Amino acid sequence: xxxxxxxxxxxxxxxxxxxVGQRLIQTKGYEAFTVQDVLDELDASKGAFYHYFGSKAxxxxxxxxxxxxxxxxxxxxxxxxxxxxxRERLEAVFALTAQWKNARRELVLGVLDxxxxxxxxxxxxxxxxxxASRMTTLLTAILRQGVADGDFSVTDPxxxxxxxxxxxxxxxxxxxxxxxxxxxxxxxKAEVSRTFEAFAEAFERIVGLSPHTVRFxxxxxxxxxxx
Amino acid sequence: xxxxxxxxxxxxxxxxxxxVGQRLIQTKGYEAFTVQDVLDELDASKGAFYHYFGSKAxxxxxxxxxxxxxxxxxxxxxxxxxxxxxRERLEAVFALTAQWKNARRELVLGVLDxxxxxxxxxxxxxxxxxxASRMTTLLTAILRQGVADGDFSVTDPxxxxxxxxxxxxxxxxxxxxxxxxxxxxxxxKAEVSRTFEAFAEAFERIVGLSPHTVRFxxxxxxxxxxx
DNA sequence: CATTGACAGACCGACCGTCGGTCTGCTAAA
DNA sequence: TTTAGCAGACCGACGGTCGGTCTGTCAATG
Numbered sequence: 001x002x003x004x005x006x007x008x009x010x011x012x013x014x015x016x017x018x019x020v021g022q023r024l025i026q027t028k029g030y031e032a033f034t035v036q037d038v039l040d041e042l043d044a045s046k047g048a049f050y051h052y053f054g055s056k057a058x059x060x061x062x063x064x065x066x067x068x069x070x071x072x073x074x075x076x077x078x079x080x081x082x083x084x085x086x087r088e089r090l091e092a093v094f095a096l097t098a099q100w101k102n103a104r105r106e107l108v109l110g111v112l113d114x115x116x117x118x119x120x121x122x123x124x125x126x127x128x129x130x131x132a133s134r135m136t137t138l139l140t141a142i143l144r145q146g147v148a149d150g151d152f153s154v155t156d157p158x159x160x161x162x163x164x165x166x167x168x169x170x171x172x173x174x175x176x177x178x179x180x181x182x183x184x185x186x187x188x189k190a191e192v193s194r195t196f197e198a199f200a201e202a203f204e205r206i207v208g209l210s211p212h213t214v215r216f217x218x219x220x221x222x223x224x225x226x227x
Numbered sequence: 228x229x230x231x232x233x234x235x236x237x238x239x240x241x242x243x244x245x246x247v248g249q250r251l252i253q254t255k256g257y258e259a260f261t262v263q264d265v266l267d268e269l270d271a272s273k274g275a276f277y278h279y280f281g282s283k284a285x286x287x288x289x290x291x292x293x294x295x296x297x298x299x300x301x302x303x304x305x306x307x308x309x310x311x312x313x314r315e316r317l318e319a320v321f322a323l324t325a326q327w328k329n330a331r332r333e334l335v336l337g338v339l340d341x342x343x344x345x346x347x348x349x350x351x352x353x354x355x356x357x358x359a360s361r362m363t364t365l366l367t368a369i370l371r372q373g374v375a376d377g378d379f380s381v382t383d384p385x386x387x388x389x390x391x392x393x394x395x396x397x398x399x400x401x402x403x404x405x406x407x408x409x410x411x412x413x414x415x416k417a418e419v420s421r422t423f424e425a426f427a428e429a430f431e432r433i434v435g436l437s438p439h440t441v442r443f444x445x446x447x448x449x450x451x452x453x454x
Numbered sequence: 455c456a457t458t459g460a461c462a463g464a465c466c467g468a469c470c471g472t473c474g475g476t477c478t479g480c481t482a483a484a
Numbered sequence: 485t486t487t488a489g490c491a492g493a494c495c496g497a498c499g500g501t502c503g504g505t506c507t508g509t510c511a512a513t514g
Contacts, residue, residue, distance in 0.1 A: 229508085229509065229510075230507075230508045230509050230510090231508085231509065231510090261497080261498060261499080262498075262499065262500085263497095263498075263499095273499095273500080273501090274502095277499095277500070277501080282499080282500080283498095283499065283500090
């Protein structure tokens with residue numbers, strides 16, 4: 001009998017590399033950290049690393065997947081709870097996303113610079129694609145329910161899901177830009193509010209809701225980040 | 228006095244490097260080509276290259292700026308022509324963008340693979356940011372005119388411009404995904420049409436136009452790329 | 455007015471450090 | 485006895501540097 005692969009401990013060891021990879025991506029950026037950096041933090045060898053990953057890019061893939069999982073888990077509750085209206089589900093998803101960031105404010109602030117840097121362009125790209133894909137299936141379900149219940153009015157729920165996912169991801173990116181601009185004193189808080197209101201207005205119209213019934217981000221959250 | 232700098236010939240020489248850089252980005256991808264590749268194509272030396280550029284990243288910056296210029300020039304005509312309604316300007320901008328790609332079909336097809344590859348994530352990121360910035364100022368002007376003339380109805384033209392730019396860039400990206408999916412036979416043409424219709428519907432609602440009065444891409448163009 | 459020296463621009467290419475990745479080999483679990 | 489799980493020496497490619505060369509330009513000099 002030859003030695004068999006233990007999936008349990010294998011996964012644990014592998015996860016340790018992913019942990020460090022994620023941390024390094026969030027501090028130095030993917031292109032800026034080296035495989036040696038990972039080895040140093042774990043007292044591991046090249047052989048160990050390449051035993052678990054085919055390449056540095058493979059590690060990236062694992063990190064991005066974990067990040068996408070983390071985002072998806074945030075939405076799990078409002079999606080699984082029965083008896084909620086499509087509107088309520090949607091509002092819950094947005095609210096939870098904001099809450100997640102508010103609760104981790106220090107982390108987000110510390111990571112922001114590295115995250116936005118050129119060194120993380122591939123990371124952002126891959127995460128956007130992955131989150132978009134998962135968010136689309138989720139939003140399609142909500143839209144279908146909303147249309148069936150008469151809450152929303154869109155011609156094609158699935159196609160519209162793509163539109164809205166794009167909109168949501170655009171808000172996120174724009175929020176990042178605005179935050180930096182605000183830090184640098186290049187804009188006022190009022191401009192930030194107007195931007196979010198424009199996105200909310202767009203959202204209401206796309207989905208077929210009455211004006212001023214949707215808020216992407218509540219005033220307190222804007223205060224927390226932009227005052 | 229010493230030797231003087233001739234801006235003319237300096238710019239010409241520098242542009243030669245940018246030419247090659249752009250070609251290599253479109254064939255191999257930014258991360259995949261080496262500075263040596265550039266030197267080989269021009270029979271130049273390392274010294275020459277680093278005389279004109281501080282780094283490989285500097286070359287990228289120059290290439291991206293040139294690409295953004297090319298995009299912007301496409302819009303010049305409908306923006307400068309007096310007497311056009313906001314609607315007409317908008318339609319012209321969209322039509323010209325589609326025409327540009329249709330006219331360069333072979334080029335686009337040849338470049339697509341490299342362009343979408345991981346090696347060009349930074350290129351896409353930088354171009355998106357730059358084009359967004361320029362397109363926003365343009366769209367703000369159109370929206371203002373449209374609101375003033377009563378053609379459009381948005382609360383805040385400038386903020387809404389950001390929304391629409393995001394929407395347009397999302398369509399572009401989605402179109403790329405759909406094209407690949409169609410090539411692989413994973414989707415039907417009908418699904419493509421439905422997607423574009425959903426974006427058009429969203430656009431109409433955001434801007435406050437009647438249903439079915441806007442088309443992002445006309446049926447022939449869809450036929451050309453997706454049949 | 456012709457000559458020359460000073461100096462910056464425009465390179466050249468050998469060289470260096472770094473970094474992703476490979477390869478050989480050892481050890482212990484099964 | 486076979487193979488998972490490592491260890492770490494080693495390799496080659498690549499971005500970037502650096503000392504040096506050649507040439508055009510102009511001011512001072514004789």
